[in-house]
Amino acid sequence: xxxxxxxxxxxxxxxxxxxxxxxxxxxxxxxxxxxxxxxxxxxxxxxxxxxxxxxxxxxxxxxxxxxxxxxxxxxxxxxxxxxxxxxxxxxxxxxxxxxxxxxxxxxxxxxxxxxxxxxxxxxxxxxxxxxxxxxxxxxxxxxxxxxxxxxxxxxxxxxxxxxxxxxxxxxxxxxxxxxxxxxxxxxxxxxxxxxxxxxxxxxxxxxxxxxxxxxxxxxxxxxxxxxxxxxxxxxxxxxxxxxxxxxxxxxxxxxxxxxxxxxxxxxxxxxxxxxxxxxxxxxxxxxxxxxxxxxxxxxxxxxxxxxxxxxxxxxxxxxxxxxxxxxxxxxxxxxxxxxxxxxxxxxxxxxxxxxxxxxxxxxxxxxxxxxxxxxxx
Amino acid sequence: xxxxxxxxxxxxxxxxxxxxxxxxxxxxxxxxxxxxxxxxxxxxxxxxxxxxxxxxxxxxxxxxxxxxxxxxxxxxxxxxxxxxxxxxxxxxxxxxxxxxxxxxxxxxxxxxxxxxxxxxxxxxxxxxxxxxxxxxxxxxxxxxxxxxxxxxxxxxxxxxxxxxxxxxxxxxxxxxxxxxxxxxxxxxxxxxxxxxxxxxxxxxxxxxxxxxxxxxxxxxxxxxxxxxxxxxxxxxxxxxxxxxxxxxxxxxxxxxxxxxxxxxxxxxxxxxxxxxxxxxxxxxxxxxxxxxx
Ligand SMILES: Cc1cc2nc3c(=O)[nH]c(=O)nc-3n(C[C@H](O)[C@H](O)[C@H](O)COP(=O)(O)OP(=O)(O)OC[C@H]3O[C@@H](n4cnc5c(N)ncnc54)[C@H](O)[C@@H]3O)c2cc1C
Numbered sequence: 001x002x003x004x005x006x007x008x009x010x011x012x013x014x015x016x017x018x019x020x021x022x023x024x025x026x027x028x029x030x031x032x033x034x035x036x037x038x039x040x041x042x043x044x045x046x047x048x049x050x051x052x053x054x055x056x057x058x059x060x061x062x063x064x065x066x067x068x069x070x071x072x073x074x075x076x077x078x079x080x081x082x083x084x085x086x087x088x089x090x091x092x093x094x095x096x097x098x099x100x101x102x103x104x105x106x107x108x109x110x111x112x113x114x115x116x117x118x119x120x121x122x123x124x125x126x127x128x129x130x131x132x133x134x135x136x137x138x139x140x141x142x143x144x145x146x147x148x149x150x151x152x153x154x155x156x157x158x159x160x161x162x163x164x165x166x167x168x169x170x171x172x173x174x175x176x177x178x179x180x181x182x183x184x185x186x187x188x189x190x191x192x193x194x195x196x197x198x199x200x201x202x203x204x205x206x207x208x209x210x211x212x213x214x215x216x217x218x219x220x221x222x223x224x225x226x227x228x229x230x231x232x233x234x235x236x237x238x239x240x241x242x243x244x245x246x247x248x249x250x251x252x253x254x255x256x257x258x259x260x261x262x263x264x265x266x267x268x269x270x271x272x273x274x275x276x277x278x279x280x281x282x283x284x285x286x287x288x289x290x291x292x293x294x295x296x297x298x299x300x301x302x303x304x305x306x307x308x309x310x311x312x313x314x315x316x317x318x319x320x321x322x323x324x325x326x327x328x329x330x331x332x333x334x335x336x337x338x339x340x341x342x343x344x345x346x347x348x349x350x351x352x353x354x355x356x357x358x359x360x361x362x363x364x365x366x367x368x369x370x371x372x373x374x375x376x377x
Numbered sequence: 378x379x380x381x382x383x384x385x386x387x388x389x390x391x392x393x394x395x396x397x398x399x400x401x402x403x404x405x406x407x408x409x410x411x412x413x414x415x416x417x418x419x420x421x422x423x424x425x426x427x428x429x430x431x432x433x434x435x436x437x438x439x440x441x442x443x444x445x446x447x448x449x450x451x452x453x454x455x456x457x458x459x460x461x462x463x464x465x466x467x468x469x470x471x472x473x474x475x476x477x478x479x480x481x482x483x484x485x486x487x488x489x490x491x492x493x494x495x496x497x498x499x500x501x502x503x504x505x506x507x508x509x510x511x512x513x514x515x516x517x518x519x520x521x522x523x524x525x526x527x528x529x530x531x532x533x534x535x536x537x538x539x540x541x542x543x544x545x546x547x548x549x550x551x552x553x554x555x556x557x558x559x560x561x562x563x564x565x566x567x568x569x570x571x572x573x574x575x576x577x578x579x580x581x582x583x584x585x586x587x588x589x590x591x592x593x594x595x596x597x598x599x600x601x602x603x604x605x606x607x608x609x610x611x612x613x614x615x616x617x618x619x620x621x622x623x624x625x626x627x628x629x630x631x632x633x634x635x636x637x638x639x640x641x642x643x644x645x646x647x648x649x650x651x652x653x654x655x656x657x658x659x660x661x662x663x664x665x666x667x668x669x670x
Contacts, residue, residue, distance in 0.1 A: 001386065001446050002379045003597045009378065065378050259665035268666075275655060278662035282606035285661075286591035289380075293590045296380040311586050314579070360572070366582055367575030371555040374570040 003292065005065070013069050019053055020077040027080070033203050033344075040118055040160040043083035047115030056113035060094045064298045068291070071246035076253070081246070084157050088112040088119035091238045092165045092184075099182075099231050100222050108163070108184065120161035122152040122185070122209060123232070129154075130361050132167075133176045133229060137211060139168035139183070145215040146170070146183065148191075151208060154355075158194045158207035161187045165235065166216070171226050180228035182235075184220040191215075201347040202338075236357070237309060244316055245291055251323055252284045254342070258323075262330045276326055283319050287312070307369045314362045317352035324349045380594070382450075389443075390450045396427050397458040406636070409461055414520040416462050416483060416498040425480020429455075429464075430471045438472055445534070449541040449596040456545020456615075459639055461518040463495040465538045465650070466503065474501050489531045491649035492521040516642040531652030537595055537604045539650050540611035544585070544592050546644050547614035550622035551581045553637065557626055568625075577625055581618045588614035602664045605657035612654060615644035 005013070027046070031038030050056055058070045082089055093112045096104055111117045128135040137150025148168055155164070164185045171179030187194075191214040196204035223231040259277055262268040294308050324346035328335035335343055353359040367373040382390070400420050409417070424430065432448050434440020441447075448468070455464055466486035467477050476482030485495045487504030496502055496509055497520045509522040555578050558569030568574045588610040595607035619641035623630035630637050648654065 001382060001593055001597050003594060005378050068378075256665050256668070259662065263666060271659075274662045275658035277665060278658035278660070279609060281661040281665055282591070282609040282657070285603065285606045286587045286610050289590035289594040290587055292378065292380045292594070296378060300379075300381055308586070311583050315583050315587050360576075363576045363579040364572060366579035367569070371551075371558075371569075371578050371582055373555060373558050373575055373578060374567045376570045376572050376575060 005069070009065055009069060012066055013073060016055065016070065016073050017077070019055075020073065020079055023049060023053075024077060024079060030080070036160050036204070040084050043080065043085050044115040044118065046080040046083075047085050047089070047113070049115075051114050059089045060097045060109075064295045068245060068295045072249050075246040075249040084118045084160055085112075085115070087121045087157065087161075087165065088117060088163075091121070091235045092119045092163070094238045095165070095182075095231060095235045096184075096222055098234055103219075104184075104222060117162045118157060118160055119163045119165060120155050120157045120187070122155055122158075122164040122166040124154045125151060126153050130358055132232070133180065135167055135169060135180065137166075137168050138172065139170050139181065139216070141170075141218070142215075144218050146181075146218060146221075148183075148185070148211050148214045148216055151210045153208050154197070154206045155194075155209050156206045158187070158209050159196055159204065163187060164209070167228055167232060170228075174226060177229045179226050180232070181225050182222045182228040182231040183216050184222065185214065185216045189214050189216065199348075200350065201344055237307075244313065245295075247320070248284060248287050248291055248316065251320060252281075252288065254323060254327070254345075255280055255284060258327055258330050258342075265330070265332075267330055267332070273326075273329060276329075280319070280323055280326060283322070287316055287319060290315075307365060310357075310362045310365045311370070313356065314359055314366065317359060320352050321349045380597075386447060386450055389447055390454060393427075393429075393451045393454040394457070396423070397454055397460060401458050401460055403636070406459060406639070410517050410639070413517050414497055416495070418483075421462065421467075421483060422480040425478065430468050430480055431478040432468070434472045434478055439478060440472065444596075445537065445599055446593065446596040448538060449592060452538045452541035453545040453548070453592075456542030457549045459518070459546070459549070459636075459643060463499060464542070465535050466494075466499075468538065469532065469535060470501070470503065474503070476500070486535075487524050488535065489650070489652045491651070491653065492646075493524050494519050494521060494646070494650070496520070496522045514646075516639070516646045518639065519643065519646050521646070531656065533599070533601045533604045535651040536608050536657075537592070537599075539647050540588075540592050540595070540604070540608045543611035543615035543644060543647055544588050546640050546647075547581070547585045547588060547611065547618040550615075550618040550637065550640050551578070551585050553640075554578050554581055554618075554622040554625040557622075561627075574625060577621045581614075581621050584610075584614035584618055602660060605660045608652075608657050609654060609661075612644070612648045616641070616648065619644050 031042050058067055093109060096108050123132060125135050125137060139146040139148045164187055166183045166185040168181055168183055169179050170181040191212040193210040195208045197206055197208060199205045267273055290312055294312060324342055327342040328346055331340060334340050364376060368375055400423050428441040429451055431440040432443050432451060436442035463485040467484040470477035470484040472478060474482060474484050477484050482500045483498055484501045485499035487493045487506045492512060493506060493509060496506055506524055509524045512521040512523055514521040558574050558578055559567055561568050591607040591610045595603040619637060623637045626635055626637055629635050
């Protein structure tokens with residue numbers, strides 16, 4: 001067991017740190033959360049800067065450890081978050097890299113890395129959430145196209161996306177897991193209507209997407225026809241396995257800020273609150289160690305993250321909610337003011353036990369796939 | 378960075394598990410419960426011969442010359458097997474108290490203000506045990522004494538090895554819970570197919586993996602704050618895990634016959650060893666503001 005990095009890795013870290021120190025001060029101010037076009041431009045601009053500086057491929061070209069260092073350092077330096085690039089960089093990209101044809105890789109990967117495309121994820125439907133394989137959006141073959149009709153929901157960033165990783169049913173007769181295909185759908189195709197949904201945090205973070213005979217070329221299918229469920233599992237393992245790494249670093253920073261705040265407003269003197277902060281420190285330190293453990297494991301086995309991602313996601317999503325609830329206790333009544341720091345974070349943390357698979361579903365995954373308990377339901 | 382067990386570490390863990398399976402299996406455990414407060418001296422010497430106590434002693438001094446990570450793996454196995462005795466105190470005495478290293482001498486310690494373990498059977502007691510009063514110990518396998526005025530600085534290594542034992546307990550109760558959930562049937566199906574039971578088991582596993590990462594990392598860094606964090610998570614994993622395991626066992630879990638209560642009681646005992654949780658929490662809280670001022 002070893003927690004030291006190789007000289008090459010340390011060199012990468014030093015170079016990145018140096019570069020961040022140079023570029024971060026000159027970044028334009030962050031657009032307001034409601035300014036979607038502004039946020040899109042900002043997030044893509046940041047990705048372009050990373051690409052031009054040679055850090056574009058870090059999400060799927062580099063080793064897991066280098067990627068870990070990248071996320072740690074960017075977060076620590078307060079660099080922009082992946083934002084609108086989340087789906088493209090953290091799961092559509094890796095999925096296409098792992099499952100796409102050579103032509104598909106050429107077509108989509110470089111533009112994602114260069115910050116030219118925003119992707120969204122069209123998996124969930126009104127009647128297919130936890131039971132994702134129950135999805136009903138249909139795709140008929142018509143010449144070289146699929147003709148797609150149905151609707152998707154909770155599609156994050158749909159309003160500003162160029163592409164959508166879309167799950168469709170290509171064989172309605174087959175058992176539900178067998179008749180699904182994974183398509184890349186251009187969001188400007190005729191027949192697509194996006195209707196923003198307001199989240200409990202007040203912003204339009206996600207949307208409903210209605211699909212009325214949208215034509216998607218057969219060439220845009222990643223993986224075989226009706227083999228989309230397997231491809232989806234690859235996508236989800238990236239989503240759960242590696243997408244949260246940088247956030248743990250961010251949470252540790254928040255915790256230090258909270259302690260300072262508590263000292264300023266006197267709540268630090270309450271031993272119960274103080275010890276709660278101490279316990280959260282233990283929690284996020286341990287989650288960081290688990291991250292390092294999982295990354296080392298991925299590196300050893302070379303490839304797609306395993307079900308260990310569910311272990312991490314379960315604990316992390318609850319810890320994050322705990323963190324911001326504690327922040328509210330540090331703030332006292334000021335936690336009712338949306339303009340105070342951490343208040344919006346507290347609201348958005350409520351989604352963590354739901355998005356990317358609810359905690360209830362993750363428990364079943366851990367029980368059945370890791371502990372070998374019999375299948376429920 | 379290769380934060381994974383090396384081949385040698387895997388081998389050490391497997392060898393320790395085999396040794397304990399040979400000398401302290403379920404039968405021996407039951408026998409120990411029937412003969413409370415007597416330490417199996419033969420087993421203690423076996424452990425000594427296998428290098429359990431001298432693991433971190435330099436080879437020049439007759440030890441095995443390994444480090445904290447290896448000690449943590451061995452103690453995890455001891456915890457998993459529910460091995461009784463003042464393991465940590467004797468391990469820490471190796472090289473300082475003659476006979477501790479090879480297991481011919483049993484060493485107990487008075488530390489940190491918690492109840493002292495195994496004063497009854499120890500050949501040597503480190504620390505001031507004067508005025509010690511026996512308790513009716515909740516753990517049938519660990520005799521305890523209250524020692525008035527006992528306090529003193531907590532040894533971080535003692536805390537880390539205790540955390541390693543707790544991790545072992547957490548691993549074991551997770552195995553026991555899953556085993557039972559796979560085989561016990563109600564309503565015509567294994568209870569493990571019911572989601573409420575799956576949740577109990579899954580939570581246990583998640584706590585194990587988080588604690589494991591924290592304990593192993595603390596063994597690598599030997600940093601007192603890392604150790605405090607590892608301690609908190611390992612205590613939680615052991616105590617909560619044992620309770621949930623008991624729940625999964627239903628009425629059988631509440632009996633003396635089932636092994637679960639022994640794990641829970643030992644886990645409780647260890648939470649009072651080498652400094653308490655509040656102490657770790659305070660240390661971790663201070664760490665958050667250590668950077669400024
Ligand atoms: C902020 C946010 C962003 C999202 N972004 C996207 C996106 O970009 N693209 C996308 O496709 N989806 C997205 N989602 C959707 C998300 O994946 C689903 O919300 C999630 O999978 C749950 O599905 P559901 O909302 O239909 O809830 P349901 O499945 O209806 O679940 C409701 C409740 O029942 C429980 N439940 C359901 N089935 C079971 C079961 N078998 N056992 C135990 N409990 C069960 C659930 O745990 C939950 O508590 C997003 C969600 C959120 C909150």
